[in-house]
Every structure is written in structure tokens, then in C-alpha cells.
Amino acid sequence: MLVRSNILNVSSDQYVARSAPGLAAQLGRIGHEVFTFGFVAAMRSTMVLPIVLLAVAAASCFMITRQARPAEAAPTGVAVTEAQSGR
Numbered sequence: 001m002l003v004r005s006n007i008l009n010v011s012s013d014q015y016v017a018r019s020a021p022g023l024a025a026q027l028g029r030i031g032h033e034v035f036t037f038g039f040v041a042a043m044r045s046t047m048v049l050p051i052v053l054l055a056v057a058a059a060s061c062f063m064i065t066r067q068a069r070p071a072e073a074a075p076t077g078v079a080v081t082e083a084q085s086g087r
Helices: 012-019 023-062
Strands: none
16 A cells, blocks of 8 residues: 655645744754854865965065176186276
């Protein structure tokens, strides 16, 4: 014998609306809070590494110094005049 329930014939929205007056709003609020807090907690822990790497990269830019090149020696046998040396 096949027994059909009225619950199977209605959509889930209608079932929640008929069950209790404030249940739909309460379930919506709980679902929103669970998603919001779960997403924010996961986002915070995920974003720590990129922020730290960016901070280290920015700090390393302050450690870059310009090094003076050693003066190139004039080839042997060529006389360097004052005009050529830039004095």
C-alpha cells in the first residue's frame, strides 16, 4: 500500500511558512550569521600570508642601496685629457 504525505506535495518554502510564524525569518537569520562568520573567519586566516609577504617586500625596498661602480681604467697607451675626463 502506497501512502503519500502532504509534506511531499508542497515546496519547502510553503512547509517552513506553515510550521511556525517566525521560523522562516529565524532560519534565514541563522543561515546568514553562519555564512558571514564562517566566511569572515576563513578570509582572515587566508589573507594573513599575502599581507605578511607584501609587508616583507615593502620593507626590503628600504634596504636597497645604490652601490658606486668602480672607475674604469683608461686603456694603456691612450692619454686622457682634461676634456675627456669630464673635469
